[in-house]
Amino acid sequence: MPDVKHFDPDATLETVVRLFWRQGVASTGIQDIVNATGLNRSSLYATFGGKMQLYHTALERYADSRSRPVLDRLAEDERGLPAVADFFTGLIETRCSGEYAQWGCMVSNAHAGAENVDPAIRALLDRQHKRLRDALHAALLNAQAHGQLAPGADPAATAEVLALLAHGVNLRSRAGADAGQLRQTVATALHAISCPAA
Template structure:
């Protein structure tokens, strides 16, 4: 007879996400997960698979929780360019906060830590970046169609530039104690949208 789980797998996954996000993949041992989640090693393996599989599930959970808000922000009816500006400024403000210096963005952290040598994690990061670029492109193309963005501007190239800037401010924000550094970079990028 199968035993009933004595823990909530959803809550355990969220707890693992928080630990991996704060400490990174390599710095988080299975013993750390056992202690932090409050469940046994065998239960972790039976429910989530390996540490790597648990990490990828946590990364997927993070991406699912972040993307819906961006879709809503960038898909509002009306002028599109103000929404793009708002998103870029919000990313910069978050990157310049003291919370960002502690945790940063889980996707960006994964890109830096695992991207160069973990193809599966790199594909997850790329997928997240592709979604963000597509959202930015759709908003910029709509802005252009509505006359907010000059016709000679390339919405795809601008979306790619903004993606790189947003990821860059997240990286710089983790180590910089000067919020003006990321804020000024974001504003310079936004000046290219006129």
């Protein structure tokens, strides 16, 4: 019978996610990954394949373990606009303070890099953008049902606006944008789509 792995692939992948998230795939070498994870080149290639395959796996892990829970919570929060506001508050908190401050969003970052020409990566970016938009859409439908939305507002189109706004927050936060200003900007946007009478 064969030998078993002497390391935890899951923990390794989490380390790799952070490297690619912070530095991007083009600026991260295999040597960086070897140094950060402590495991050998052979084990890396045997377990995850080449660099781009590893990046794809890491990006998928990011989307599933970081984005998805937040988006699911947003979609299932039935309060309407307060749910959207909380989503953005949490987003700005994550982007501007703590361990991941000024790292931006790994998915947003991938949009701007040369890796987006890879069809598999681009499909992942489209899927993730759709998930973001759909979660916002669900929250806005609740907002409309509660009469929180401005009359005549289209929840689907507005969800797309807020999705692009989130991308903007991700980008600017990576360059060190002020959290307070981002919060005020989001508040302004939400005020613009909310019902004047409410």
